Amino acid sequence: MSLITVTNLSKSFGAADVFSGVTFSLARGARLALVGANGVGKTTVLRILIGLDEPSSGTLHRARSIRIGYLPQEADFEMKGTLWEACLEVFAPLLKQQEELHRLETLMADTTLQEEILARYGKLQQEFEARGGYTYPTRIRQVLSGLGFSSADEQMPVEHLSGGQRTRAYLARLLLSDPDLLLLDEPTNHLDVAAIEWLEGYLSQWGGAALIVSHDRYFLDRVATGIIEMTPAGTEYYPGNYSAYLNERQARWERRREVFEAEKEKLLAEALYIKKYIAGQNVSQARGRLRRLSRIVQAVEQIGLEAVLNKKWIEVSEDVSITVSDLSAEEAERRVRALRFVDPRPPRLHLQIRSEQRSGELVIRTYGLQVGYPGRKLFDAPDIVLQRGECAALIGPNGAGKTTFLKTILGQLPPLSGEVHLGASLKIGYFAQAHEGLNPENTLLQEIDALMPHWLPGQIRDYLGKYLFSGDDVYKKVGMLSGGERGRLALAKLALQDTNLLLLDEPTNHLDIPSQEVLEAVLEAYPGTILLVTHDRYLVDALATQIWEIEPDESKLTVFLGTYSQMREERERQAAREAALHSQQSAGTATGKPRRPDRSDAARQERRRIAQIQELENQIAGLEAKLAEIGFLLEHPPADPAKVARLGQDYARIQREMDEKLAAWEKLSA
Numbered sequence: 059m060s061l062i063t064v065t066n067l068s069k070s071f072g073a074a075d076v077f078s079g080v081t082f083s084l085a086r087g088a089r090l091a092l093v094g095a096n097g098v099g100k101t102t103v104l105r106i107l108i109g110l111d112e113p114s115s116g117t118l119h120r121a122r123s124i125r126i127g128y129l130p131q132e133a134d135f136e137m138k139g140t141l142w143e144a145c146l147e148v149f150a151p152l153l154k155q156q157e158e159l160h161r162l163e164t165l166m167a168d169t170t171l172q173e174e175i176l177a178r179y180g181k182l183q184q185e186f187e188a189r190g191g192y193t194y195p196t197r198i199r200q201v202l203s204g205l206g207f208s209s210a211d212e213q214m215p216v217e218h219l220s221g222g223q224r225t226r227a228y229l230a231r232l233l234l235s236d237p238d239l240l241l242l243d244e245p246t247n248h249l250d251v252a253a254i255e256w257l258e259g260y261l262s263q264w265g266g267a268a269l270i271v272s273h274d275r276y277f278l279d280r281v282a283t284g285i286i287e288m289t290p291a292g293t294e295y296y297p298g299n300y301s302a303y304l305n306e307r308q309a310r311w312e313r314r315r316e317v318f319e320a321e322k323e324k325l326l327a328e329a330l331y332i333k334k335y336i337a338g339q340n341v342s343q344a345r346g347r348l349r350r351l352s353r354i355v356q357a358v359e360q361i362g363l364e365a366v367l368n369k370k371w372i373e374v375s376e377d378v379s380i381t382v383s384d385l386s387a388e389e390a391e392r393r394v395r396a397l398r399f400v401d402p403r404p405p406r407l408h409l410q411i412r413s414e415q416r417s418g419e420l421v422i423r424t425y426g427l428q429v430g431y432p433g434r435k436l437f438d439a440p441d442i443v444l445q446r447g448e449c450a451a452l453i454g455p456n457g458a459g460k461t462t463f464l465k466t467i468l469g470q471l472p473p474l475s476g477e478v479h480l481g482a483s484l485k486i487g488y489f490a491q492a493h494e495g496l497n498p499e500n501t502l503l504q505e506i507d508a509l510m511p512h513w514l515p516g517q518i519r520d521y522l523g524k525y526l527f528s529g530d531d532v533y534k535k536v537g538m539l540s541g542g543e544r545g546r547l548a549l550a551k552l553a554l555q556d557t558n559l560l561l562l563d564e565p566t567n568h569l570d571i572p573s574q575e576v577l578e579a580v581l582e583a584y585p586g587t588i589l590l591v592t593h594d595r596y597l598v599d600a601l602a603t604q605i606w607e608i609e610p611d612e613s614k615l616t617v618f619l620g621t622y623s624q625m626r627e628e629r630e631r632q633a634a635r636e637a638a639l640h641s642q643q644s645a646g647t648a649t650g651k652p653r654r655p656d657r658s659d660a661a662r663q664e665r666r667r668i669a670q671i672q673e674l675e676n677q678i679a680g681l682e683a684k685l686a687e688i689g690f691l692l693e694h695p696p697a698d699p700a701k702v703a704r705l706g707q708d709y710a711r712i713q714r715e716m717d718e719k720l721a722a723w724e725k726l727s728a
Contacts, residue, residue: 101271108126499537506522
C-alpha cells in the first residue's frame, strides 16, 4: 500500500508556472530521491506533501493516520531546554507510561489490590518494553553521537547551538520519532563525512519510507532505492540508486532519439506516398491519408512526438490546436523533414577548461611540511609527491585546515616548518570556496570584461549564456547572486585561463546535480593536474588517484594511493580484522590463556573503537527493523495461534539480542 500518491500536481505563482505533471507514489519502506535542476520546485513538492503549501491543480492522497517527519532546508526550529531535553520530548508518551509504572509499583504494597494492580502492571510493562521504554536513553545517545554531538553537548541549551547544530538536533528528533515517512530537504547540509556515513547506515537499515532532496550524489548512491527525476514538465521514475539512474537515463535518452528517427522516417514515407498518388488513381485514399498526416504533423510540432505516439486522436486533440485541416502534399513533406528531436535533457553548462601548455612531470613535492598559523599548528604532512596528470583529493572535517593547506601550497601562507616545491612551467588556476576573486560591486559583464577586454559585449553575453546566464542576468551585480550563480561565474572565469594545475576548493558547493555532472565530466577530461578540496565524495571517487586526509585529532595528514571507494573498502577490511582480533583476545582472556600485549598506539585503539561502534550501530539498526516488522505482524495477527506464539517468541529473542548490543554500544561510547 502506498503511503502517498500524487497525480498530475502542478504549482504556479501568479502567471509563472513552477512545475506541472508531477506524478509518483511512495510505498512503505521505499527510499526515493527527488532530483532535478535548481529552481524546478523540489522543495515546493515537499512542502505540498506535508501540507505547508497547496498545489494549483492535481490530486494528493495520504494514507490514513500517516505520521510524517519533515526536515526543511532552512528553518527556525522551535526547540526548548537542553539538547537532551529536546530529544526527550519525542518520548513523552513513554515517559507518562514510566510514571504510571512507578505509581503502580507503590500501590503494590496494598495487598488487597495486589492482584488487580499486578495485572495492570504486567500489561503496561509489556507495552512499555515493546515501545522501547528501556532503551530510549541509549537510542538518544546513539543518534546524537552518530550526528556528531559529543556527550558534553547533551546538556547544552538549544538556544546556544549554532544554526547547523540546531538543524542536526532537529534531524535527531525526527529520527527518534520514528515516523512512517521522512521528507528530508538537503539532510547532509551541516554534517561532516563521519555523520553523513552514519546517516547512510541508519537510513539503509530503517524500516520506514523516505523522500529525499539532496545534491550529495554519493549519499543518494548509498541510500536511495529509486530516483524521481523532476523537470518543469513532470516527473519520471527510475528504479535503483543514483548510479543506476545515470545509466538508465542515458539509455532512455538514446532510445527516445532512435524512436524519433524511426517514426520520422515513417511519416516521411507517408508524405512521399501522398505526394506520388495525390493526383493519380488513388486520389481519394491519398487525400484521407494527407488529412491524417496534417493533423499528426501539427500535433508533433506543438507537443512533441512522444506525447502523440501510440495514442488515439481523441486523447491528443485536447492538447493541440489544429489550424490547417489539410496541408498541401509539398507542405506536409517540408514540415515532416523540418521536425527536430527535442532533447529532454535540462539546460547544461557548456564548460571547457583550457590546458595548452604542458607542465613538468613533477608538480608538487613537500618535505617535512607543518601547516598552521604562528602559535597554532594544524597538522604535519608526510613528504608528498603529486605528478602531472594526477588528481589528489584533500578531505577532512570542517576546520581541519584544508583551505589553509591550499594557501600554503600557493605560497599565500608560509609553512610553520618544512618546504613546498612546485614543478616547472606551472600555470595555476585557483577556485576559492568563498569566491574571493569576484568583485561584489561588478556586474557579470564587468567581471568577464576584466579578463577579456578585447571582447565585444555580445561576445561576453554569448559566453555567459554557456553558464546559464541569460537576458538581463548579465547586468546583475555579483553581490546579488545566489551561491550557485557565484559558483557558475567563478567557473566561467576559471575556464578563460590557460592552466595546467587546478586548485579547486569546494567547486560543487551550491551547484545543482546537472551542473555537478558537467563539472565532473570536464575535470575528467582535463589533461593537467588537479588538487581538489571537497566534501563531494562522488566527485572524489570519480577523479582522485590519491586521497590526502587530514586527521585533526592526531594533527596529521595521511596519504592513500587509490580511489575513495578503495580507501573505504580497505578501512572496512581493517576494521573487520581488528574486530576479529579483539574477539580472539577477549576469548583468550575468558579462558585464562595468556593475552599478547597490545602494542597499538592510542590512535589505532580509537579507530578500532569507532569501527566497533559503527558495526554495532548497523547491527542495532537491523534488529530494530526486524522488531518493527514483527511488531506490525503482531498488530495484524494471523489466524493461527501457533504462528502468533512464534512471532511473540521471535520478538522477545530479538529484543534480548538488541538489548545486549545496546549495552555493548553504551560501554564503547562511554
